[in-house]
Amino acid sequence: MKKVLVLNGPNLNLLGTREPQIYGRETLADVERLCQQTGAALGLEVTCRQSNHEGQLIDWLHEAGREIAAGPMIGVVMNPGAYTHTSIALHDAIKGAGVTLIEVHLSNVHAREPWRRHSYISPVARGVIAGLGLQGYVLGIEALTRL
Ligand code: DQA
Numbered sequence: 001m002k003k004v005l006v007l008n009g010p011n012l013n014l015l016g017t018r019e020p021q022i023y024g025r026e027t028l029a030d031v032e033r034l035c036q037q038t039g040a041a042l043g044l045e046v047t048c049r050q051s052n053h054e055g056q057l058i059d060w061l062h063e064a065g066r067e068i069a070a071g072p073m074i075g076v077v078m079n080p081g082a083y084t085h086t087s088i089a090l091h092d093a094i095k096g097a098g099v100t101l102i103e104v105h106l107s108n109v110h111a112r113e114p115w116r117r118h119s120y121i122s123p124v125a126r127g128v129i130a131g132l133g134l135q136g137y138v139l140g141i142e143a144l145t146r147l
Contacts (some may be wrong), residue, residue, distance in 0.1 A: 001045045003073040005064050006035045007058055008050040009081035015106075022107050024133055034134055035077075038141045044074075046141065054083060057085055058093040065097025075100035075126070075147070077140035084109070084119045094124040100147065102140035105130040 008028065011018060016027035032048040039046030051057050057080070067073035076099055083090050084105070094114050101124070108131030109116040122128050127143055129136040 002043045003047065003067065003090045004039060004144055005060070005073065005076045006032070006046060006048040006137060007057060007060060007076055007078040009079060009083050010052040011081050013050050013052065024106065026134055031134055031137060035137050035141060042141065042145055044141070044145070054087060054089055058089060060096045061093040061099050065099045067099060068100060069098060074145040076134055077102045077103065077137055077144065079104045080121050084121050085115060087120055091120040091124055094121065100144070101122065101141060102126050102143055103128045104136040104140050106133050106136065107131060
């Protein structure tokens, strides 16, 4: 069975109560359940992880790169949270480890503050999905199966 890793970055553990007018009422557990259901329907093993720590996310990306190179993993769906706009280290990890990655944002980052329009992740992402809420994760997982 092929594998997909779903990574969520900082503050996404607060989903449900964090600015619900922007991010909705669904919790991280709801996101992860939906990803598991999507994986089950597509015959994929989906692992979901969340961290507020950049180094932890980098370690998981390195692991994913090794699994992609070895064959069992088809890619990563990642919502890097605010690290999207700040993290050269995540950019370098994705590039350096050779990770096939779909960047997902719940909100439409292009319709918000100007500084949310810049992403350090997009240049090393295979694709980018923004503004479609939880469906972005579903579409990201489906996209990985079609690449
Ligand atoms: C986000 C958008 C980011 O700008 C923000 O910092 C987040 C969440 C989104 O899912 O819309 O934490 O990635």
